[in-house]
Structures are given as structure tokens and as C-alpha cells.
Amino acid sequence: xxxxxxRNFCIVAHxxxxxxxxxxRILEQTSTVELREMEDQLLDxxxxxxxxxxxxxxxxxxxxxxxxxxxxxxxxxIDTPGHVDFNYEVSRSLAACxxxxxxxxxxxxxxxxxxANTYLAIEHDLEILPVVNKIDLPSADAERxxxxxxxxxxxxxxxxxxxSAKMGTNVHEVLERVITDIPAPKGDDNAPLxxxxxxxYYDQYKGVIIYVRVKEGHLKAGDTIKLMATGAExxxxxxxxxxxxxxxxxxELHAGEVGYIxxxxxxxxxxxxxxxxxxxxxxxxxxxxxxxxxxxxxFSGIYPVDGAKYPDLRDALEKLMLNDxxxxxxxxxxxxxxxxxxxxxxxxLHMEIIQERLEREYNLDLITTAPSVIYKVNLTDGSTxxxxxxxxxxxxxxxxxxxxxxxxxxxxxxxxYVGNIMELCQDRRGVFKDMxxxxxxxxxxxxxxxxxxxxxxFFDALKSxxxxxxxxxxxxxxxxxxxxxxxxxxLNGEVVDALSxxxxxxxxxxxxxxxxxxxKENIPRQLFEVPIQAAIGGKIIARETVKAMRKDVLAKxxxxxxxxxxxxxxxxxxxxxxxxxxxxxxxPQEAFMxxxxxx
Amino acid sequence: xxxxxxxxxxFCLRKCPYCDFYSVEYNMGTAxxxxxxxxxxxxxxxxxxxxxxxxxxxxxxxxxxxxxxxxRIVYTIKKCFNVTEPEITIEANPSSASxxxxxxxxxxxxxxxxxxxxSADNSQLGFLGRLHDFDTAAEAVYDASRAxxxxxxxxxxxxxxxxxxxxxxxxxxxxxTLPIQHISAYMLKIEDGTPFDNDLVRNSVADEDLLSxxxxxxxxxxxxxxxxxxxxSNFAKDKRYSKHNLKYWQGExxxxxxxxxxxxxxxxxxxxxxxxxxxxxxxxxxxILLESNPDKTEEYIMLSLRLKSGISLDKVSKLGGQALADDxxxxxxxxxxxxxxxxxxxxxxxxxxGFLLSNSIIAEFLExxxxxx
Numbered sequence: 001x002x003x004x005x006x007r008n009f010c011i012v013a014h015x016x017x018x019x020x021x022x023x024x025r026i027l028e029q030t031s032t033v034e035l036r037e038m039e040d041q042l043l044d045x046x047x048x049x050x051x052x053x054x055x056x057x058x059x060x061x062x063x064x065x066x067x068x069x070x071x072x073x074x075x076x077x078i079d080t081p082g083h084v085d086f087n088y089e090v091s092r093s094l095a096a097c098x099x100x101x102x103x104x105x106x107x108x109x110x111x112x113x114x115x116a117n118t119y120l121a122i123e124h125d126l127e128i129l130p131v132v133n134k135i136d137l138p139s140a141d142a143e144r145x146x147x148x149x150x151x152x153x154x155x156x157x158x159x160x161x162x163x164s165a166k167m168g169t170n171v172h173e174v175l176e177r178v179i180t181d182i183p184a185p186k187g188d189d190n191a192p193l194x195x196x197x198x199x200x201y202y203d204q205y206k207g208v209i210i211y212v213r214v215k216e217g218h219l220k221a222g223d224t225i226k227l228m229a230t231g232a233e234x235x236x237x238x239x240x241x242x243x244x245x246x247x248x249x250x251x252e253l254h255a256g257e258v259g260y261i262x263x264x265x266x267x268x269x270x271x272x273x274x275x276x277x278x279x280x281x282x283x284x285x286x287x288x289x290x291x292x293x294x295x296x297x298x299f300s301g302i303y304p305v306d307g308a309k310y311p312d313l314r315d316a317l318e319k320l321m322l323n324d325x326x327x328x329x330x331x332x333x334x335x336x337x338x339x340x341x342x343x344x345x346x347x348x349l350h351m352e353i354i355q356e357r358l359e360r361e362y363n364l365d366l367i368t369t370a371p372s373v374i375y376k377v378n379l380t381d382g383s384t385x386x387x388x389x390x391x392x393x394x395x396x397x398x399x400x401x402x403x404x405x406x407x408x409x410x411x412x413x414x415x416x417y418v419g420n421i422m423e424l425c426q427d428r429r430g431v432f433k434d435m436x437x438x439x440x441x442x443x444x445x446x447x448x449x450x451x452x453x454x455x456x457x458f459f460d461a462l463k464s465x466x467x468x469x470x471x472x473x474x475x476x477x478x479x480x481x482x483x484x485x486x487x488x489x490x491l492n493g494e495v496v497d498a499l500s501x502x503x504x505x506x507x508x509x510x511x512x513x514x515x516x517x518x519x520k521e522n523i524p525r526q527l528f529e530v531p532i533q534a535a536i537g538g539k540i541i542a543r544e545t546v547k548a549m550r551k552d553v554l555a556k557x558x559x560x561x562x563x564x565x566x567x568x569x570x571x572x573x574x575x576x577x578x579x580x581x582x583x584x585x586x587x588p589q590e591a592f593m594x595x596x597x598x599x
Numbered sequence: 600x601x602x603x604x605x606x607x608x609x610f611c612l613r614k615c616p617y618c619d620f621y622s623v624e625y626n627m628g629t630a631x632x633x634x635x636x637x638x639x640x641x642x643x644x645x646x647x648x649x650x651x652x653x654x655x656x657x658x659x660x661x662x663x664x665x666x667x668x669x670x671r672i673v674y675t676i677k678k679c680f681n682v683t684e685p686e687i688t689i690e691a692n693p694s695s696a697s698x699x700x701x702x703x704x705x706x707x708x709x710x711x712x713x714x715x716x717x718s719a720d721n722s723q724l725g726f727l728g729r730l731h732d733f734d735t736a737a738e739a740v741y742d743a744s745r746a747x748x749x750x751x752x753x754x755x756x757x758x759x760x761x762x763x764x765x766x767x768x769x770x771x772x773x774x775x776t777l778p779i780q781h782i783s784a785y786m787l788k789i790e791d792g793t794p795f796d797n798d799l800v801r802n803s804v805a806d807e808d809l810l811s812x813x814x815x816x817x818x819x820x821x822x823x824x825x826x827x828x829x830x831x832s833n834f835a836k837d838k839r840y841s842k843h844n845l846k847y848w849q850g851e852x853x854x855x856x857x858x859x860x861x862x863x864x865x866x867x868x869x870x871x872x873x874x875x876x877x878x879x880x881x882x883x884x885x886x887i888l889l890e891s892n893p894d895k896t897e898e899y900i901m902l903s904l905r906l907k908s909g910i911s912l913d914k915v916s917k918l919g920g921q922a923l924a925d926d927x928x929x930x931x932x933x934x935x936x937x938x939x940x941x942x943x944x945x946x947x948x949x950x951x952x953g954f955l956l957s958n959s960i961i962a963e964f965l966e967x968x969x970x971x972x
Binding site: 527528549550551552553554555556557558559560561562563565566568569572573576584 | 605607620657785786788807808810811814831832844847848853855859860861862863868870889897898901902905933934937939954955956957958959960961962963965966
């Protein structure tokens with residue numbers, strides 16, 4: 001295929017603006033997928049994605065399009081996540097494209113993630129093709145949406161295709177505009193091979209499959225490839241492109257194309273996303289710039305409920321890391337929970353998703369400790385330590401000062417909710433920066449907030465205070481001085497290290513009391529009374545008591561029917577499996593979860 | 600070891616609203632066929648040289664049967680098994696036990712009788728849907744004594760609507776003055792699917808705390824009247840324990856006859872379906888295998904801890920290994936400090952407080968140390 005007839009693009013949008021639906025229609029109208037095989041959110045093939053209606057993993061698919069000008073084109077569409085936590089996935093896909101379709105909901109207009117994702121695309125020098133979606137809705141106002149795109153983002157949008165992805169209206173126009181508006185790739189097919197790895201995953205038959213965008217040169221099965229960052233060499237077994245449902249082998253991959261390479265690679269560690277693939281025979285001079293390494297911002301301990309499942313958890317994390325480079329983990333030990341892993345995430349949603357994938361895809365029962373950010377603690381001896389685990393928080397006597405990470409946040413909201421949002425941000429120790437009217441009814445609120453105030457439940461709180469209308473995005477700002485303390489939770493007089501966390505002094509009392517209450521609700525009555533205490537240093541600031549169980553007996557056991565007693569025993573054994581023994585106290589998995597959600 | 604025989608009589612004049620044992624309304628014709636079916640079921644064991652020393656008629660209401668029908672079943676058992684000095688118990692409803700009938704039971708060989716008295720408070724009896732009042736019940740006990748029964752048991756129930764500690768004490772005091780040797784005291788439990796299974800009833804009966812208090816009070820008050828607790832819900836004067844029921848709790852074998860009857864025989868646990876018509880039609884066909892190789896350790900701990908005599912660590916270690924015995928001992932020490940368990944050298948038993956929590960304690964004891972790390 002001539003490079004001029006190739007278009008590589010992705011779709012960016014705020015969550016729920018119809019990105020995946022538009023992708024579905026494009027697949028249909030290019031006959032990439034037979035109608036009878038069509039299902040909603042075709043590219044979102046993880047259960048979690050479909051259930052939550054979100055895209056987590058970027059996915060690539062090749063389409064053949066016969067254009068109105070009579071020529072045949074190859075489109076490589078890369079579906080990308082919308083949520084801020086998955087920006088790194090977006091960046092990866094952006095580097096493989098020349099253009100991006102920006103989908104904006106005609107009834108909602110620009111939202112926080114629309115901005116974030118578009119700026120990301122502009123940063124990568126992509127050509128932006130705005131598309132106004134959901135014009136079939138009664139509340140649709142395409143004109144206003146176009147105005148917003150021009151005024152807020154600053155790109156021309158008056159001639160943006162107005163579509164209804166749901167109904168399939170004007171999707172054809174989008175396809176034509178991809179050809180005219182998005183540039184064809186430019187790369188020398190005869191130069192040495194230079195291909196960017198933008199994703200990889202492990203296939204149990206073919207080994208690691210790497211997804212590449214060929215920038216220059218070409219590659220065929222049998223060629224020996226070299227991964228430049230690791231220096232590892234492999235003989236290519238198969239190359240091809242990504243069909244909607246399967247991989248499709250082809251003879252060669254050429255400059256400008258998007259495809260996959262299978263080379264019997266056993267170790268996923270060899271294939272770093274962002275690395276450059278070249279050939280050993282004719283290597284390129286220098287590697288592509290690759291990706292900026294993403295740094296996890298939220299940390300939490302993950303432990304198997306059943307300690308014997310520790311090796312299974314490690315295997316599962318290793319496998320997940322294969323296609324989620326942003327996940328980091330290292331072993332840690334907790335007195336309360338035994339062996340587990342300290343995991344780093346990009347945000348709370350990312351953490352939730354990883355946890356859910358571990359539980360569902362790998363059938364593990366997990367306990368997750370409260371999320372922590374990285375605190376900067378300046379010690380009296382002049383040194384500085386970074387703390388991502390409350391257990392390691394230094395003795396207060398050794399702490400000269402402490403700093404916590406801050407974010408700059410933009411909240412886009414109908415103006416009716418400004419009061420509610422300000423109240424929330426105030427409560428979360430936010431500092432108001434400014435407020436801009438996007439139009440008569442919509443406002444962009446700008447706040448600086450401590451990251452640790454938003455990693456818990458900020459997003460849920462924001463949604464509930466604005467009937468779901470506000471959208472939110474943030475980026476890291478740096479560190480600011482703060483007054484921090486470590487709050488400990490004691491069960492039956494013993495500190496449970498897995499429940500400790502670092503909190504701002506002003507919030508310590510309220511949070512300690514709330515956690516004690518939550519634990520009381522979630523710890524079942526035991527054979528004896530269990531005191532729950534929250535403490536700072538040695539000082540108890542809150543106390544609750546789980547009363548001793550009074551009665552748990554089968555009074556009648558007669559007529560020789562002991563099956564009932566046995567069933568009861570089985571049920572009790574089952575229940576115990578979901579519990580963690582902390583000293584003499586049994587704590588169910590839910591109790592650990594409940595302290596994460598305090599509202 | 601001699602075995603026990605259990606006969607289930609699934610007939611009642613009226614079903615009590617709290618009961619979830621298998622029973623249907625009494626019908627003379629069906630009862631006749633049912634007794635025939637039981638006798639032919641028993642006949643299969645003829646000449647198998649099986650020793651038997653307890654027979655128990657439970658229900659339902661066994662006393663709705665004609666005395667001769669009970670007699671015929673006892674006779675058939677004596678013909679088929681080697682029966683020596685048996686304890687033969689019948690459960691009886693105070694309202695269906697006339698003096699004459701009681702005399703005929705005695706003649707048939709029945710030597711122990713258990714009355715469902717439940718309470719000395721007539722409004723509480725009304726709540727339970729019982730057909731008798733307390734005076735009728737007391738009369739039935741005296742009649743039984745007069746008929747020659749010197750091993751009489753009464754059931755009482757704790758946690759009834761409007762029942763207080765005071766009214767419970769009154770019931771206990773009235774019942775313990777009757778000429779009886781044994782008391783079964785149950786905490787009311789509302790079973791799923793019974794007429795009592797509704798919020799109105801649930802909200803009117805004693806809550807967990809009151810029920811626990813009633814239980815501990817009962818144990819103490821019965822002891823002061825000479826009734827020694829030997830099982831979670833059972834109390835006896837002068838060691839007149841129910842020999843038959845002890846077989847269940849001591850892991851001994853028994854044969855059950857009749858619909859819904861359970862058996863533990865030759866190491867196998869099985870039962871008959873809860874369908875007396877099927878039992879009459881095709882006795883063998885209604886048999887259900889429960890366990891062909893029950894876990895002896897688990898059963899020993901689970902059943903023995905119902906008894907005041909408790910478990911022997913030596914026996915636990917023989918059945919389930921030293922590690923289990925050691926683990927139980929260390930847990931028991933913890934519970935001893937909390938007043939739930941009594942340790943007497945090799946023997947571990949539950950206190951009345953421990954009985955109240957016996958499900959949890961047994962589950963703790965059975966949780967093997969190697970299952971968690």
C-alpha cells in the first residue's frame with residue numbers, strides 16, 4: 001500500500017461522548033466487521049470495559065476504505081481511553097498516529113477530559129478533526145458545541161461533521177474527512193527499520209505479541225529484529241495487522257503501517273512499550289524518542305486474603321504489567337496481612353481497575369490498603385525522604401517539616417453547581433485560583449488541591465453534588481508544605497499496620513473517628529469484645545467497640561439429623577475464608593475496603 | 600456396641616407454627632399403612648444379629664397413634680433385633696395422652712415419655728399454637744407417673760412472645776415440682792418457611808440478648824432444683840439422661856425407620872425422603888445417601904462439644920493428629936480466660952456461656968492451623 005493511502009488516527013473524547021460508538025460505526029461502514037458479528041463497544045473487549053462503559057486499554061484495528069474519489073485506503077484506528085488515569089495509554093497511541101478525531105457531545109459541549117485529551121494530542125503534533133456527536137438528542141446544540149471548540153480549545157470547528165454515531169448519521173462524512181484532513185504518514189520504506197512499540201501482550205501460543213507503528217523501513221517474517229533499549233534479538237515468526245477480531249498475518253509490514261510482530265518472545269520484560277524495533281542486518285542509527293515514563297501517583301498495598309495465594313498474585317501482577325507499563329509493584333510485608341505487594345497506580349480508577357482485573361481475570365480474593373500518595377519528609381538531620389507507605393513514616397520527633405503533592409484541577413460545570421463545588425473543594429483543603437465562564441451557563445473552576453484529598457472519593461463526591469454534570473481533570477503541580485500526621489488504627493489494643501495512613505492534622509480527628517465507626521459496622525461480632533481505636537502517636541483520638549457475640553448455637557440436634565449442624569459448620573468455614581486473622585480478631589475483607597470509602 | 604432405633608411418626612393433629620420437622624395431618628387410614636410399612640422395613644433386619652438397647656418414637660406426634668400400633672412396632676423390633684433392657688421413649692402431646700393410653704404404652708414396653716409442655720403460661724401456649732393448657736399438661740404428667748412411668752421428660756421453650764425472666768422462672772418452678780426426671784429447654788428459633796417466619800413474630804419474640812440471659816438463668820435455676828445440664832439443651836435428675844439421644848452426640852450408630860428418619864449404620868449416614876406416601880409405596884426408593892465416609896474427627900468434635908462431658912484431647916490427637924489437638928488446646932486456653940471453656944487435664948468442655956457460642960467455638964477448633972499462614 002502506498003503511504004499516501006494510509007491514515008493512522010485515534011479518537012479522543014470525554015467519557016460517554018460516544019467515542020466507542022463512533023468506532024463501532026466506522027467498523028461497520030468500512031465493512032471491517034460483518035453486521036451479524038457486530039456488537040456494541042466492539043473494541044472494548046474486557047468485561048470491565050463493557051460493564052462500566054469505559055475504555056481502559058488502547059486498541060488498534062485496521063480498516064479498508066473505498067473512498068468517494070475512487071481510491072482504496074487503509075485506516076488504522078486506535079481506540080483510546082478517556083479517563084485522566086489512562087492518559088499514558090492515550091500518549092502511547094498518539095505517538096502511532098498522524099491525526100485524532102475529537103468527539104464532542106452536542107448536548108454536553110466541552111468537558112474536562114475533552115480538554116486534557118485534546119491538548120495531549122496537540123502536544124504530539126497531531127492534526128485534530130473535530131466531530132460533533134449525538135445530534136439526534138433533543139437537547140443537542142451542535143452550533144454551541146462548535147463555538148466551544150473554537151473558543152475554548154482554539155481550533156477551527158465550524159465545518160466539523162455533525163453526526164449521530166448511534167444512528168449512523170453522517171459517519172460517511174467523517175471517513176471522507178479523515179482522508180482530506182489527516183495527513184498521510186511520511187517515512188522512507190527503504191531506510192533501515194525503525195518501528196515504535198506502542199503496546200504488547202502475552203499470547204499463550206505465539207508468545208509476546210508486540211504492536212508497532214512502522215516509522216521507516218519494512219519487515220517480513222524471518223527477519224531478525226533487535227529491540228534497541230534492551231538489545232534483545234529475536235527471529236520474526238509472523239507479521240501482520242490487527243483485524244477487528246483477529247490478527248491477520250501479511251507478508252511484510254511497511255513504513256507508515258501499523259501492525260504486529262510475533263517472534264516467539266517468552267519474556268515480556270524484553271519488550272518495553274516505547275522501545276524501537278530495528279533489524280540486526282540493517283540497523284537504524286538511533287532509536288525513536290520513545291515515551292516519557294509515567295510515574296505512579298497513588299500507592300496501595302495489595303494482599304491475598306488467603307496468604308497461600310501470594311505466588312498467584314505475583315504471577316497475575318506480572319502478567320498485567322505486560323500490557324500496563326504504568327503499573328508498578330514491589331514485594332512488601334505487613335505484620336497484619338503477611339506477604340503482599342506495594343503497588344503504584346496512576347490514580348484511583350486505575351487502582352480500582354487493576355484490583356478488579358486481578359479478582360476477575362485471575363480469580364483472587366484481595367485486600368487493598370488505603371491509598372497513599374508520595375509525601376516528602378524533611379528530617380531534622382537535613383536529609384529528605386519520600387514516603388509512599390504510611391508504615392515507613394518517620395518518628396514525629398525526627399520530622400523537621402513535611403510536604404505533600406499538589407494538583408492543579410479544572411472542574412467544568414453548569415454554573416448552578418458552583419456553590420456546591422466550592423464547598424467541596426474548601427472541605428478538601430483546596431485553594432481557589434480562578435473561574436472562567438465558557439458560555440452563559442457553563443463555568444471552568446480552577447483549584448489547587450492536595451492530591452491526597454482527591455485520591456479517596458473526590459470524584460464520587462463531585463458527581464453527587466452536581467447530579468453528575470461536573471467533569472474534572474487534574475495534573476501534578478509539585479510539592480507544598482503541609483502539616484501531616486500518621487494515624488494508626490488499633491484493634492484489640494494492637495496497631496494494625498495495614499490500616500495506618502498519613503493525613504493532614506486538621507483532618508485527623510474527623511477521619512479517625514469515621515474510620516473507627518466504619519470498622520465497627522464492618523467487623524462482625526466475635527467471641528469477645530473488640531475495641532477499635534484511632535491514635536496519633538500514642539494518643540487515642542477515637543474509640544468504638546464491637547460487642548461480643550451473645551448467641552450462636554444450634555439448640556436442637558435430634559432425630560439423628562446432624563446434616564443441619566454440618567451445613568452450618570460448612571457455612572462458617574466459608575465465611576472464615578473471607579476473613580483475615582489480625583491477632584485474635586477476625587476482620588473481613590470488606591472492612592479494609594470500607595475505610596477507603598468514607599462518605 | 601448396641602445400636603439405637605428411631606421411629607419417625609410424621610402425624611400431628613395440628614401443626615405447631617414454629618415446627619419444621621416433617622409431619623402431616625393425622626389420618627387413620629394412612630397411619631395404618633404407614634405402620635405396616637415401618638414394620639416391613641424393620642423386618643429386613645431379622646436374623647442379622649444386631650444388638651439394640653434404645654428405641655425412640657419421635658415426630659410429629661407419636662402419641663396420635665393407637666397404643667396397639669406402638670405395641671406392634673415395639674414387638675416387631677424385639678423380634679428382629681437382640682433387644683436387651685431397652686430404653687423405649689415416646690414423645691407425647693399432653694392433649695392426646697389419656698391415662699388409659701399411657702397404661703397401654705407401658706404395657707407395650709415403653710418406659711420413658713417426653714411431653715411437649717413448653718410453658719406454664721397459657722397465653723404463651725396460645726402463642727405457640729398448642730392445644731393444651733398447663734393444667735392439662737400437669738395432669739398428663741401425673742397420669743404418666745400413675746401409669747408407672749418413672750422416667751418422664753418435659754420440654755420447655757425460651758424466648759416466647761411476652762415471656763420475661765420472671766414468667767420463665769415461674770414455668771421452671773412449676774415444672775420442676777412435677778414428678779419428672781428430665782427437662783429439655785430450647786431457645787425458640789424461627790425456622791425459614793414456618794408460619795412463624797414473618798416480621799410480626801420475629802419482632803415480638805425475645806432478642807438475642809434477652810434469650811441469652813434466659814438461657815443462662817435457666818441453666819442455673821434448673822441446677823438449683825437438681826437438674827444437671829448434660830447437653831446444650833438437656834438436663835437430668837439423678838443421671839437419668841436420654842440414652843437414645845446420647846447415641847447421636849457420642850457418635851454411636853442408630854437405625855431410623857419412617858419418612859424423614861436418619862440413620863448412621865455401618866459407618867454410613869443416610870436418610871429417608873420427607874414423603875410418607877413414597878415411604879409406604881417404595882421404602883427402598885426413598886432412601887438418600889448422605890455420607891459414605893463421614894469425617895470422624897469433625898463429627899467427634901462437633902457432637903461431643905454439645906455435651907457437658909466435652910472432648911478428650913487424647914482422642915482428638917488419635918483421630919486428627921497431634922497438631923490439631925495442640926491447636927485446640929491453645930485456643931481453649933484463650934477461651935478459658937473468657938469464661939467460655941473449661942479445661943480439666945485432658946478434657947475440654949464448654950461452659951453455659953460457651954454453649955451459647957458453640958457454633959463459633961466449634962468452627963474455631965476445627966479451623967486447621969495449616970489453612971492460614
